[in-house]
Amino acid sequence: MAYHRIVLTVNGTKEQVDVPSNMTLLRMLREKLALTGTKNGCAAGECGACTVMMNGEPVNSCMVLAAECDGAEIVTVEGLATDRQLDPIQTMMMETGGVQCGFCTPGILITARALLDRNPNPSEAEIREALVGNLCRCTGYFRIIDAVKKAAHAEAR
């Protein structure tokens, strides 16, 4: 099986990686770059635990080949905080108690960040629609939805 040399930007840092053809973006992040914040849940594009930002849009990284990412800009959960300052959605997830076991949290943070980037003032229905691809088996979602509302409110101030 062929290897491919790719150059991409991950959380603002340029990386050069050699990847086999069948390696997903998810596996590359975890196994080649040791960014284990992004989780492997269903490996079928349904649970959203592996969600990362690719060129500004959230994607299921289990469904993207690493070889396809030459030149891409990737942001993972490790890249949300800047200068030791948490992103508002991270702060609000802690404040509302939107985290229990935490396995879905990295994907939810990325999906919520992407929602607020494209729609700074989402309605509850829009928040629910945006998070439909992120499954959480602990919280019952209410506190997560609350966190997104509060982050939107905090950013509007």
Added chain:
Amino acid sequence: MNNSHPALPEFDYLTPTSLMEASQFLAGHPSDARAFMGGTDCFVRMRDGLLPMKTMVDVKPLDGMNEIRFDSAKGLTIGAAVPMNAVAKHPEIRKNYPLLAQAAETVASYQLRSRATICGNICNASPAGDTIGASLVMNGVLTVHGVGGFRQEPLSKFFLGPGKTVLIPGDIVTAINFPILPAKSAGKYRKLGRNTLSDLSIVGVTVFGFPDKDTASGFRFKLALASVAPVPFVPVKAEEILAGSTISAESIKSASEAAMDSVTPIDDIRGSARYRKLMVRNLVNDTVTEVWKQLIG
């Protein structure tokens, strides 16, 4: 990766530099190479061992694949690699082809739609494909590149069975084209899933209507039904009823019953054949009524 989920099997990833190179490679490897777009369907099937491929050919970067072009005289062209989210938010599509934007937004989740494409949805030829109905009722035509060059394939003759289309080895769909729609048209895609958002359809009903002075009713309705037949299904009898006499609650009801009688669904994990037939009747009735109300405004 040490977990219970199967990794992708081994294959080679190929990035051809031209459509002809891609078509010739695919034609030379008819059973073990496949072109892919977003990969949202084929990677799942590969992990499950259902799609043994030695080579995956990435045709997304090739010429014209990523363009959306709208011309008020010629119509709309959507490159095959354009993701569904880009279709759903494009201003000209929202304004001139809102049914297509609405159907695209019903597919899976936002993340999936960052990668999934309309042409990929069509090429998979699943009877459940959410964007196929809108593409059918708006007379979509595919641009296909094969070893003999470009040709056009109308969607109305494209589907042969579940997962089966008229495409032959070497063929790559490069775009889907839509004509300018009739004036004052209206459309709606109604999807019944096991939950409100994100599931595959148990039944999907697409209705598109517009004024037409050549019919007895003064209107033409085009219908497409998902998940109720081996291919995306057009209930011709129901369309004839809606064209043939003045539209009323009664004629819509008899069209809905004709649609129910014309489908041949199966029992599967998402719903029984009997339930599907009843839901075809109810949803065709509701959706035609809704579109009809929009048309008479």
